[in-house]
Amino acid sequence: MSESVDERRERLTGQVPEWYRAVMEPHDVETAFILGSYHMLQRGWVHASLARAWFAVAAENAPVDMAWRIADEYCRWGDPRQANKWMRYAIATEYRMRPGGVAVDPGTYALVIDHRGSAVGQDFGVQVVSADDDRATAALTAAALRFATVTADGRELGAGGNGTGGRDATPTSVSGPDPAPDGPTLSCDCGDLLVPLMARTMIGILAEEIRAAGLDGAEIRPRPGSRIRDGATPTLAHVGR
Structure with a gap:
């Protein structure tokens, strides 16, 4: 039987510094x-495990926004594999396919990781x-006109920005x-x-422009030849362990 949010919080509370416990409230x-x-x-590894567990607690109560923040946090502090997991989870959660809607491959705009586990860039090609x-x-x-003004932290500066x-x-x-054979592509x-937060804003912009163009049933995916393609739909249980 899986733990509830409150059960997990109670278990983890005993493993954190006393000065943190004083500020903790349910669903905080x-x-x-x-x-x-x-x-x-x-x-x-103990701290790494606790980090994943606490991030999962946060994401259970604020799934989409928090998942993107967690991906960004892992990027900033040098764990690209975890960042990619959280990005895939965030995309899968934010863009659940509906009839006539816009689907997004969870591997879109993924970080590119070398054989040593280090990030060597982010694949900003899309189709x-x-x-x-x-x-x-x-x-x-x-979308291309708007992409040029999106900042690393996900803000859209607007024309001329x-x-x-x-x-x-x-x-x-x-x-x-x-x-391209399956559909047009765009690269940045x-x-x-x-920059996961930039990626989130770009995906949102493209989905908006797809709808504005009157295009039903479209899919946003990594461009052909992308170095990363993962069509799996991740779950919170997967990223939180």
Whole structure:
């Protein structure tokens, strides 16, 4: 029998510093997030396990927004594998396919990880698969103009906006749309940025432009030849362990 949120919280409470317990309240997602971050920054597999558990507690009470924040936190502190897991979970949770809606492959905009487990970039290539390539191209064209103004922390600056660096950084360039057998593609050059929150905003923009183009039943997925493709639908139980 799986633990409830309250049972997990009670079990974990006994394993955290006394000064944290004083600020904990039932369903306090911010405290759970802070506890996850606290343990993530410590060394050893016990702390790593506790970080995953506390992040899962936070995500159970605020699934989508918190999942993206957790992915960003893992990126910032150097655990790209966990970041990818949380990004896939966030996408799968935020874009559950509905008839006539927009589906998103959980591997879209994934981090690229080398054989040592280090992130070497983020794959900012995307493809729209649909029954109407012309409408898909129109959606990508409109999205491209907006992508250029999305910051590392997920804000859209609007027409003429251009970030200066750090959390304000924006893509260096956006190229496409380009034709491809299954549907048009679009690519962004974001240098060495690892930015889940930028990815979230870009996916949201593209989904919005797909709907504005009157395109039903479209799928957003990694471009052909992407170095990462994972069509599995992750669950909270998977990312939280």
